[in-house]
Amino acid sequence: MEIEFLFWDGCPSHPEARQLLDDVLAERGLDVAVKVREVYTQAEAEELRFPGSPTIRVDGKDVDPGSASARPALNCRIYRKPDGRPSPVPTREQLEAALS
């Protein structure tokens, strides 16, 4: 399993998302090295198809496929909770589903 964690430091949500990812990995007993990459420029965002920070991919597949095709940009990514409320981090359920 390969996990990529892409972030832009201009958005403050990445430490929370990384902690959530680490928690879910630990709960599942998964000892997987997370490839962390910081995105610095719009050109990098486009090259990496980075729709916002943070973006987490498991074996190349985005944990939130529904918003993965948004315009590449250096911004905070919008995730949705099950009730539709916005969040700057993916839900635990999204991470669990991506890792199962």
Add this chain to the structure above:
Amino acid sequence: MTIALATEAPTFDLPGVDGRQHSFGDYADTTALAVVWSCNHCPYVQAWEGRMIELQREFGDGGFGLVAINSNDADAYPEDSFEAMQARAEGQGFNFDYLYDEDQSVLNAYGAERTPEVFLFDGDRRLVYHGAIDDSREEDGVSQQYLRDALAAVLSGQEPPLSETPAVGCTVKWK
């Protein structure tokens, strides 16, 4: 550079999503005026929008006014264009003015860094509170209602219990 506490409010004259021009003097009848840096595309703003609407609804008839300003570079972030602002305000039912600072001159005057970021002015238009709306983007996790407490204090002629907190949100998008 962000304006300091007790600084007199920089004025503005900006177009609003209602198609009208809004000058700072339009809010002269308010005793407490919150100028909030905002935008469309930020999940932190979206998480707090409902609470901005609620504060305006609850205190708007009692001398409080809330004005949201979007200064983001709409060329780089088209989700924050004036047309998108109009759609957002209509879709979310904003009950406060939502203004567009296209040339970023007002942003430059205030020195805001995040969205959302609150500047609360008293009746003399001196800055009395600067920072976050409350202490949690999750509504059910709020334990400190910074802006609500500050504006209630101003409306009753008191000093806000807290004058500065860190604004948590997206960075403003300079041109």
